Amino acid sequence: MVILANLIAIFRKEFLGYFTSPFAYVIAAVFWLIAGAFFGLVLDNIIQNAELTRQAGITTPMDVPSEFLSGYLGVIISLILVLLPALSMGLYAEERKRGTLELLATSPLTNWVVALGKLLGVLAFFSVMMFPLWVYQLIIFSASNPAFPFSLVLCANIAVLAVAAAVLSLGMFISSLTESSIIAYILTFVLVLFLWIMDVFGQRLGGIPGEFLSSLSLFQHYNDLVNGVIKSQSLILLASYIFLGIFLTAQSIEALRFQRS
């Protein structure tokens, strides 16, 4: 019970902190502008494409809403992957800079509760950023004729959140290692890039080890989920990355505590 109360307290502090930070709003504004532009472009592109094939007399069936979903979320994830490290970079680095990290490390709160609370806080703020995009999607998919299965939209958007949680969690760990937000951003971005394109390395390697390595890459799992294919490995992998980030953060703060004592 105490743990839960602590968790909520940490979560509240972190989450509400974003709403007083001009920096967080700037990130949100940039995200909304670019995401909105992509939205219009992808939609126009796909609808025009459908119209052209119809005019050309091609009668092969075409699922415009489904193409829009995978097309749009496929584009938007690259933007999200650039922005996420900016959200996670300050999670611990700021505390370290202000000197409040010692307070946190020696407080009676368990390290992993702090880490989990912070992660939930930043994830909640990311959801706020995603909110307008959900409204747009709601309008689009409600205009689908015949109706588009809601489960697919839900699955795809949960995939976005899950990938975001994994990236934020690993970013949080990196943030706990350094005092500088900029370094945390760069390192996190490099790590995310690596996780995204790891399947290329795996293919080079070949064989079962290579395939396993590619299967650790986020890219294919994200694509599968956005297309509505839920694989057990995707879920386990995403959960692993989230857990690993929290665990490593807790370990790194634990190490800090013993260093100082």
Added chain:
Amino acid sequence: MSLLRGALKALGKYGYLLAIVLITAGGITALVTGQWPTASLLFLGFGAMILGAWLMAKVSINNPALARRSTQAGTNALLTTAAILILIGVINFLAFRYPLSLDLTENQQFTLSSQSQTLVKSLEKPVKVWVFDSDPSSKDKALLKNYQRYSGQVSFEFVDPDQKPRLVKKFNVKAQGDVFVEYGDKKQLVQTLISFNQREPLSEIKLTNAIAKIRQARTFQAYILQGHGEAPLNTSKEGLSEAVDSLKNKGFEVNPLNLGEQGAIPPKSDLLVLAGPQRKLLEAEVKLLQAYSAEGGNLLVMVPPEVNPGLEPFLESWGVKLDERTVVDLSGSGQLLGLGPTAPLITHYGEHPITKEFQNGISIFPLSRPIATTKVEGVRATTLLEASENMLAQRELTENFTYNPKTDLRGPFDLGVALERTAQKSTPSPSPALSPSPSPAPNPSPTPSATKPARLVVIGNALFATNEWFNEQLNGDVFLNSAQWLVNREEQALSIRPKEPTNRRITLTPFQASLLGWLSWVIIPLLGLGLAIGAWWRRQ
């Protein structure tokens, strides 16, 4: 009791050692055997479980208040981290090896059809799919991975044809985007992904059917008759080695056959090729051919002009007559290729499986004779090669090739025909009546009371399949397609329903469209900017 407690305590203390031993053992057995047998997976699984249990015990015991600080805590933290990393790795590896998936799309767009699944699961030998595509699409890759999920026997490779000329040669790749399946030493074209610069996705229907076909396909026994001046099988200009090699690539076993020496047609032969005899066949030999055909044998007969192979009794029963005239091409199109008028270029083909992909391609037939057909009950004759109106067939080649309506034949006429006979009950076979040979055939060949379905292709030319001409234009295809059609009885395709997406459109009302435009381009970004300025203002 105390023993058990002692064991548990020991496990708590040294459990990680046991776990590491197990995991290493699993890894090494897998590395040594080169695959992942159940035993090594069990090792890995148990190792991971013990590691997990040990960690749980450590975490619950390891109360920081009790533990001695500093160095011990440091090593403990390192160990815990390493153990957790290994544990996560193993769990993910198991999830990778034993995949489960759930397809939310309505018609299971991303799941293989049940026919494909059963086929792939029943494979006993490895099948490899080769995609010769320099720009592989991720959808094709996903489809192939799907096949792989159901059987370890399926593998695939994307090959950039520009970088692997040896493979291109081995598979005889004709175009960018060719997809082949390889099964044992057999290879088969599945699909060409790029035609007229239009890309099409790899089709599950075609791939599954190709795998089913290549698995069933047995080796066909083809015999090439020798002994009457026919084209030899060697690599000389007039030899057939090119044709023989291509037949072997298509799953044929090819052997020469000299009826004079062997006295009989081998019982298991699927195809008999008579490639340009220069002398008359013996009557007994013709009888053998006739009996062979009546028993359901398939023949490819290629006869040049000015030769009488003595096949009349046999060909008559099929309603085929070898015209004695020689074909002359007056269109002059042969001159473009440096050929004289006696080398007709064929660009018109009949509607037949052999020629269905030729469209108006060119094939060259130097020194040809027309083939005449009459209607015979139970035999379906189809034109393969059709001479154009600019072609003549002359009895005596005159100097200027002037048309003599009395003796000459003007196009269009046939240069090649494909014939198919359905099963018949006790047709009055004309052969015994027409040619009452004094001594019956050496082998016991009872006059067939019923004829089995059989196929025959007759082409009034023998040179087109020789090494000199085989690789010119469509010549090789005429020969190969004929041979394949002759041996190919039924080709039943698996009925896999194509998975088409549901036809859906997005129809926005004008209000919705303008609402979306305003929201996404103006209102929401401005809101973000306003909030940022507001927050900054408050900070000041």
